[in-house]
Amino acid sequence: MISGYSSAATLQQLQRKLETLSNNIANSNTVGFKSRSVSFSDVLSSEYTNQPNENRLTPHGLRVGTGARASLTSLSAAQGDVKETDRALDFALTEPSLFFTIATNDGQRLTRDGTFYFSETAGGELSLVTNSGETLLNENGAPIRLPASTISLRLEQAGLIAELADGQEQVIPTFGLTQIGRPQALEAVGENQYVYLQEDAIFGQAQANQVKQRALEQSNVDLSQEMTELISTQRQIQLQARAFSFFDDMAGLVNNIRR
Numbered sequence: 001m002i003s004g005y006s007s008a009a010t011l012q013q014l015q016r017k018l019e020t021l022s023n024n025i026a027n028s029n030t031v032g033f034k035s036r037s038v039s040f041s042d043v044l045s046s047e048y049t050n051q052p053n054e055n056r057l058t059p060h061g062l063r064v065g066t067g068a069r070a071s072l073t074s075l076s077a078a079q080g081d082v083k084e085t086d087r088a089l090d091f092a093l094t095e096p097s098l099f100f101t102i103a104t105n106d107g108q109r110l111t112r113d114g115t116f117y118f119s120e121t122a123g124g125e126l127s128l129v130t131n132s133g134e135t136l137l138n139e140n141g142a143p144i145r146l147p148a149s150t151i152s153l154r155l156e157q158a159g160l161i162a163e164l165a166d167g168q169e170q171v172i173p174t175f176g177l178t179q180i181g182r183p184q185a186l187e188a189v190g191e192n193q194y195v196y197l198q199e200d201a202i203f204g205q206a207q208a209n210q211v212k213q214r215a216l217e218q219s220n221v222d223l224s225q226e227m228t229e230l231i232s233t234q235r236q237i238q239l240q241a242r243a244f245s246f247f248d249d250m251a252g253l254v255n256n257i258r259r
Helices: 002-026 223-258
Strands: 036-042 045-048 062-065 068-075 082-084 091-093 098-104 107-111 117-120 126-129 150-156 159-164 169-172 176-180 187-190 193-195 201-205 211-213 215-217
Touching: 002 036, 002 223, 091 098, 098 193, 150 211
Parallel strands: 091 215
Antiparallel strands: 036 068, 045 062, 082 215, 091 211, 098 107, 098 176, 107 193, 117 126, 150 159, 159 169, 176 201, 187 193
16 A cells, blocks of 8 residues: 555656756756756655574564655856857856846846847837846946947946947946855746845955956756756656556455455
């Protein structure tokens, strides 16, 4: 009986790992994506100490588990490869603990995706926005605003330099970056964005050596490792399904005997 319940419980949890691996593989080409891994632990273990101890080389007793559960989903904060794009509004973070800070309708969020665009505001200025239209924040925590005649943007030690159509230049506050001390505390909310706890974050000014212009950070997914894990997980699912099938057959045989 225990083996059947153990297989059923483990099957459900292995499906969660399969979904995590599938998500990693699907986002292997997503800019700034961070992979996740699943760790397992026993649901409940029982120890039987009434086993005979004659000529045994192993410790006395027998430990029997009742299945496994996904105890932790870990975020990998490893730095992805930085690929040059030669596009002025592409920016790559070069330190794994840093994130761009953006303003959304649901509050501030973080992202590693440095693909930005110009967007005209109601006041006639330009703002710097993400792929999905969220506004990027500067070092003062305010939205980045540029003159309406801005044709390009340049990152220097002094800050962001807006190049205007008339050949003039204007210095504007640089990126506001958030440093996260515990990446595992980040919660993914879709669109390659994360929410965070205020006590785990340090907000500050971007330094020139922390951001690389005309480049993007690629996903940190190791595709070969993910495929290996996917094949291994599928085999584990097949094994647990086979064990549950045996349990079902035995239970049916017992019921027929009772009749």
